[in-house]
Amino acid sequence: MRTALIAGFALTIAASSAPAQPASNPATPAPPAPAVTEDFKPSSLNQPGQAYPQVNSQGYVRFKVNAPDAKAVRATLGLGGRGGTVLTKQADGSWMGTSEGPLDEGFHYYHLNVDGGTFNDPGAQNFYGSIRWESGIEVPAHDADFYAVKDVPHGNVSQILFPSPSTGTHRRAFVYTPPGYDANLKQRYPVLYLQHGWGEDETAWSNQGHANLIMDNLIAAGKTRPFIIVMTYGMTNDARPGTLPSFDVKPFQTVLVNELIPYVDTHFRTLSDQKHRALAGLSMGGFETKAIAPANLDTFSHIGLFSGGSFSLDDVNKTPGFKDKVKLVFVSFGSRELEGGRARAPAGTPRPDPRVESDALKKAGYPSVFYVSQDTAHEFLSWRRSLREFAPLLFRE
Amino acid sequence: MRTALIAGFALTIAASSAPAQPASNPATPAPPAPAVTEDFKPSSLNQPGQAYPQVNSQGYVRFKVNAPDAKAVRATLGLGGRGGTVLTKQADGSWMGTSEGPLDEGFHYYHLNVDGGTFNDPGAQNFYGSIRWESGIEVPAHDADFYAVKDVPHGNVSQILFPSPSTGTHRRAFVYTPPGYDANLKQRYPVLYLQHGWGEDETAWSNQGHANLIMDNLIAAGKTRPFIIVMTYGMTNDARPGTLPSFDVKPFQTVLVNELIPYVDTHFRTLSDQKHRALAGLSMGGFETKAIAPANLDTFSHIGLFSGGSFSLDDVNKTPGFKDKVKLVFVSFGSRELEGGRARAPAGTPRPDPRVESDALKKAGYPSVFYVSQDTAHEFLSWRRSLREFAPLLFRE
CATH class of the missing domain: 3.40.50.1820 (Alpha/Beta hydrolase fold, catalytic domain)
Structure with a gap:
């Protein structure tokens, strides 16, 4: 038995x-891309005083990470199968990027890839998952x-x-x-x-x-x-x-x-x-x-x-x-x-x-x-x- | 009153x-540099299964971080006034470095600087200090x-x-x-x-x-x-x-x-x-x-x-x-x-x-x-x- x-x-x-x-997989592949509403707010799980990551009313996530000398920065959250969200370098030395589509409501684990290394987002709080302390973000749920x-x-x-x-x-x-x-x-x-x-x-x-x-x-x-x-x-x-x-x-x-x-x-x-x-x-x-x-x-x-x-x-x-x-x-x-x-x-x-x-x-x-x-x-x-x-x-x- | x-x-x-x-300031500037004993062990505060950071019996700390495409990696822990420990790139794409001197016994906060950005060491657990979740390391104390x-x-x-x-x-x-x-x-x-x-x-x-x-x-x-x-x-x-x-x-x-x-x-x-x-x-x-x-x-x-x-x-x-x-x-x-x-x-x-x-x-x-x-x-x-x-x-x- x-x-x-x-x-x-x-x-x-x-x-x-x-x-x-797993990587978060929103249900709907979305061609053509919907307009992104510019009402982003800091995630409720951010570290004290941190403005990023942010979430908008549609469930899009926006990342901003400071790393002026980096070659490439990516967040492992976004549309499935595309390796997450690629951040692009800004004039002030930071890297920014918005998910290609809305994420499901609720909690998601993620981390950053900075020049090939795995690091947490310094703006987000950490949660133990995947045998490591990961970054966490919360997309407000309608029934929260x-x-x-x-x-x-x-x-x-x-x-x-x-x-x-x-x-x-x-x-x-x-x-x-x-x-x-x-x-x-x-x-x-x-x-x-x-x-x-x-x-x-x-x-x-x-x-x-x-x-x-x-x-x-x-x-x-x-x-x-x-x-x-x-x-x-x-x-x-x-x-x-x-x-x-x-x-x-x-x-x-x-x-x-x-x-x-x-x-x-x-x-x-x-x-x-x-x-x-x-x-x-x-x-x-x-x-x-x-x-x-x-x-x-x-x-x-x-x-x-x-x-x-x-x-x-x-x-x-x-x-x-x-x-x-x-x-x-x-x-x-x-x-x-x-x-x-x-x-x-x-x-x-x-x-x-x-x-x-x-x-x-x-x-x-x-x-x-x-x-x-x-x-x-x-x-x-x-x-x-x-x-x-x-x-x-x-x-x- | x-x-x-x-x-x-x-x-x-x-x-x-x-x-x-504050940055950890060991008491003794040490010219000439003492021999570093090669008995490094993972810090007791590492995340599960993580081999680095390590500490030796003298209180030296050794860091190892994977970031193959980075230009510069530094840990904010080491001899005071020198900006911490500079890591150097290894053949396998990782970055390694050992503190220039022993640290005081006990707990120390630190973080990494990767290409100009502030990130935590993915090998270490996090502890809230300096208004952020910092990396932490423990140098075993004689009275622990x-x-x-x-x-x-x-x-x-x-x-x-x-x-x-x-x-x-x-x-x-x-x-x-x-x-x-x-x-x-x-x-x-x-x-x-x-x-x-x-x-x-x-x-x-x-x-x-x-x-x-x-x-x-x-x-x-x-x-x-x-x-x-x-x-x-x-x-x-x-x-x-x-x-x-x-x-x-x-x-x-x-x-x-x-x-x-x-x-x-x-x-x-x-x-x-x-x-x-x-x-x-x-x-x-x-x-x-x-x-x-x-x-x-x-x-x-x-x-x-x-x-x-x-x-x-x-x-x-x-x-x-x-x-x-x-x-x-x-x-x-x-x-x-x-x-x-x-x-x-x-x-x-x-x-x-x-x-x-x-x-x-x-x-x-x-x-x-x-x-x-x-x-x-x-x-x-x-x-x-x-x-x-x-x-x-x-x-x-």
């Missing part, structure tokens, strides 16, 4: 080979309100260091505790363990994902039960594309199930039974979830895969206890992944359609929910929205 | 004009054990968002809670409010300062009473050197005293009386402390200035209540600041000797403690050690 799941996990990764940070900082009670995000005998160190995790956690000392809370994607780490769901703000806003609106979220590093840095098929989920499973969960249940006021514990993840974190949750059904009852595969009827039928013990199977994707996803699968590789698989589960009586984030790709706005949809379905009694 | 203190605050800053991030991650109980560092009517937003702070905070639900704790320096922010004391690890280790060794530390942004980004004399501490004082402290006392199990609340800061955070604490002696009882000025006998004598209400005045500097500090004062500007001032306070019966961090400058190892010395002196009853 375990072997089968891990084999399936590796196969799915190999078939999709989709890291968490659900992760805005609002005048509502805010939970905390705590950095914890937990002992990990299996890896011989103390490891870091972040723990979201909902508003009221510090006041209601007799209340105990369910827990969602929430994993990042390939090349990211335990900072992603707070920094890029705004998981804490999504929860604060859902709770303030009465849309979800307050619960704890635990985010730790999924040990995915070594899973280079060439070695993905042999990635072994067991070391992380040991850290998660044998070390982190007992620590959290000891140090936070959790409801520590199976029915109050969920596991979810994005991209490779979804594949980890798909491997670990069914193999630990006495530990987890609610499962979420965000752009990270799906369960076939065969997967669940052959997993002992799945029908009785699993209370939710949530599968989501960005709509652009479903449009273009099949094209990325190597010729001859079977790639299951996640909607078909999720529908089959539902028809067979499993608690299956399928969600599509409209007009987003394999990027964080898909996953912010997935968490918004997933959270209200958890721990209903 | 308030006016006098703020004027003194501004004067002291103007006289020292010492931001938190006191901030090492050890197999001891660890406290948490929680990100909180607190409402700030005076600035019209929710502001971020980090709160260290000691080991046992989550278990001993009836215990209440004293609180230290701990401020960063100019151009830094609320992340500095955890990321660069390891305040949490210093406390974990002190508590495990029985050397300090467990207490809470609160770290927020001192609103110092706008205090450019030219505008320092007119920097107004009042907006930050309002956030700290009227907004943050009440929030912390409501949401954490604090001992909320004056004798269990301390204020300290490094560099410009010290100047803020020197301005705010004496003006709020019903709020703070213990005061720490780390490389951030000192109190004269005149300062304290003319402050109503100082003698009765202040239980500790701790002043510290790196030894290199005391060696070279006077040279930086503009000609004709009086610059008080902090040791003389602290001794005068002590002789007059004030609870004055002066500490010098040996062989360190205006950098974070001075302040890590200052916290190690300061913490055990707090909240003794």
Whole structure:
């Protein structure tokens, strides 16, 4: 059983080979080029006081970088397949360029290529992705309100260091505790363990994902039960594309199930039974979830895969206890992944359609929910929205 | 009274004009050049999997950056006055260079200059200083054990968002809670409010300062009473050197005293009386402390200035209540600041000797403690050690 799941996990990764940070591919090739509206504003993710990069109301991005003696400067963000946005030298020694088309709404990773070297944009804040601290930019989303900082009670995000005998160190995790956690000392809370994607780490769901703000806003609106979220590093840095098929989920499973969960249940006021514990993840974190949750059904009852595969009827039928013990199977994707996803699968590789698989589960009586984030790709706005949809379905009694 | 203190605050800053991030100045010019030992290892602060920058056992730093088409690459770290370390192009298209001399032990900020532009080293992690996310490197200190991650109980560092009517937003702070905070639900704790320096922010004391690890280790060794530390942004980004004399501490004082402290006392199990609340800061955070604490002696009882000025006998004598209400005045500097500090004062500007001032306070019966961090400058190892010395002196009853 375990072997089968891990084999399936590796196969799915190999078939999709989709890291968490592809080049951003806007949907519409646009001949003739539309007029660019000159209402550019600094990205909300810029470093303090930095005017660039900028974004306009259409989603075009404009870069400006100072490097007076450089020969060539490029930003790895723009229309897919064209190597990003080429910047041109200005009279003042800076380099400027505007993306050839609008980008999808939401968060995008990028970096600069300066004279053949990889550097971050000194105007932008950094976010860990692609096994490096990348530059980040935010194209304002029409529905950004659900992760805005609002005048509502805010939970905390705590950095914890937990002992990990299996890896011989103390490891870091972040723990979201909902508003009221510090006041209601007799209340105990369910827990969602929430994993990042390939090349990211335990900072992603707070920094890029705004998981804490999504929860604060859902709770303030009465849309979800307050619960704890635990985010730790999924040990995915070594899973280079060439070695993905042999990635072994067991070391992380040991850290998660044998070390982190007992620590959290000891140090936070959790409801520590199976029915109050969920596991979810994005991209490779979804594949980890798909491997670990069914193999630990006495530990987890609610499962979420965000752009990270799906369960076939065969997967669940052959997993002992799945029908009785699993209370939710949530599968989501960005709509652009479903449009273009099949094209990325190597010729001859079977790639299951996640909607078909999720529908089959539902028809067979499993608690299956399928969600599509409209007009987003394999990027964080898909996953912010997935968490918004997933959270209200958890721990209903 | 308030006016006098703020004027003194501004004067002291103007006289020292010492931001938190000067070029690192090793003490010894070294003709003839010593032999460089070829035992370089990756800095402990490198990004995952990155081999460079490296540090050797003598404290020399070696940089390697890929930029095959660049004309000139320089790192802003090395011997003072020489513009840092000039990198030279290698056959493989990378650029390499070794500092001309050893650096002081501890943490150093730096960045690269690539063809006239300012970029971070893609091998190093980033730390907020100089109003930007800078590259950071760590030269292993002989006494690094006191901030090492050890197999001891660890406290948490929680990100909180607190409402700030005076600035019209929710502001971020980090709160260290000691080991046992989550278990001993009836215990209440004293609180230290701990401020960063100019151009830094609320992340500095955890990321660069390891305040949490210093406390974990002190508590495990029985050397300090467990207490809470609160770290927020001192609103110092706008205090450019030219505008320092007119920097107004009042907006930050309002956030700290009227907004943050009440929030912390409501949401954490604090001992909320004056004798269990301390204020300290490094560099410009010290100047803020020197301005705010004496003006709020019903709020703070213990005061720490780390490389951030000192109190004269005149300062304290003319402050109503100082003698009765202040239980500790701790002043510290790196030894290199005391060696070279006077040279930086503009000609004709009086610059008080902090040791003389602290001794005068002590002789007059004030609870004055002066500490010098040996062989360190205006950098974070001075302040890590200052916290190690300061913490055990707090909240003794």
